[in-house]
Amino acid sequence: MGWLPVGDSYEISLVDGKVAARSTGPRASGRPLKTLPKALRDDPEVERLRQLAQWLDRHAAQCLARVDSWVVSSLPVPTGLLARVWPDPAWQDTLRDLVVLGDDTTETGFLRDVTAAGDLRVVNLDGETVRLSRASATLPHPVRLPDLAELAGFADELDVSQRVEQLHRGTWGRPADLKDRDTTLTDFQGTAVPARLAARAAALGFRVAGAQVTCRVWEAGHPVEAALRFDEDYWDSEATLGTLSWSVVAGPTLRLTDVGPVAWSEGMRMATVLSGAVTGTEARA
Numbered sequence: 001m002g003w004l005p006v007g008d009s010y011e012i013s014l015v016d017g018k019v020a021a022r023s024t025g026p027r028a029s030g031r032p033l034k035t036l037p038k039a040l041r042d043d044p045e046v047e048r049l050r051q052l053a054q055w056l057d058r059h060a061a062q063c064l065a066r067v068d069s070w071v072v073s074s075l076p077v078p079t080g081l082l083a084r085v086w087p088d089p090a091w092q093d094t095l096r097d098l099v100v101l102g103d104d105t106t107e108t109g110f111l112r113d114v115t116a117a118g119d120l121r122v123v124n125l126d127g128e129t130v131r132l133s134r135a136s137a138t139l140p141h142p143v144r145l146p147d148l149a150e151l152a153g154f155a156d157e158l159d160v161s162q163r164v165e166q167l168h169r170g171t172w173g174r175p176a177d178l179k180d181r182d183t184t185l186t187d188f189q190g191t192a193v194p195a196r197l198a199a200r201a202a203a204l205g206f207r208v209a210g211a212q213v214t215c216r217v218w219e220a221g222h223p224v225e226a227a228l229r230f231d232e233d234y235w236d237s238e239a240t241l242g243t244l245s246w247s248v249v250a251g252p253t254l255r256l257t258d259v260g261p262v263a264w265s266e267g268m269r270m271a272t273v274l275s276g277a278v279t280g281t282e283a284r285a
Helices: 044-073 079-085 089-095 148-158 197-203 261-275
Strands: 004-006 010-015 018-023 076-078 099-101 108-114 120-123 129-132 136-138 207-209 212-219 222-230 239-248
Touching: 004 044, 010 044, 018 044, 044 089, 044 212, 044 261, 076 079, 079 089, 079 108, 079 136, 108 129, 108 148, 197 207, 197 212, 197 261, 212 261, 222 261, 239 261
Parallel strands: none
Antiparallel strands: 004 010, 010 018, 076 136, 099 108, 099 136, 108 120, 120 129, 207 212, 212 222, 222 239
């Protein structure tokens, strides 16, 4: 943003998300000062700029959370919606370089631009910039990417940095030796974790309700929730983890053999992050 005059000898602006000032006198260098002058700290214009910086931070966090939910659920997003939000720097910074799929799963590329008409410009695995003209596009969970390893390698070559974890998101495949009737996984049971489990879980985007931490995804047309149980005395002491299970929201608990690939991966990711454990069923994709 531009510089706003304050008083007789200063201008203020947001620099790297913080209020900065520079002198405007005849010998001024034009560079921001290292610290905000004392005379400006309580100025109403400075306070308004601080409030704007706080709002921009909240807005960026909301954009990040929304796009992360799109990736986790692999739901088609209308390209018209992407066109409307793309001019916003916070949305664009979050969406840029995510892998998108068109209606045809062979149409894969890194998102670089969205036109006003909703056309997506992507860089494909051949290094070519192509246009996808579709009514919707998917920002897929990595377990749904057929060329995940190749895409991750190409992203490293291009020095691509994704704001939302996608290509380098930890993934877990469902093991083949599960018993048909089992509905709970005991890999994490008995693991002691540090205090303030609820606060850590919430900071990582998980939900804490009662004596369990949950995460929700959309899979096979239904919202599915993974639930990791723990003892209830978790505010002031270590928490001990219990079983991990999956269920259809407002529906039945799923047998482990019926849990879909995204729900399985995200449930295992949640439990592993919170426990720090290396599990016997871990199978990274």
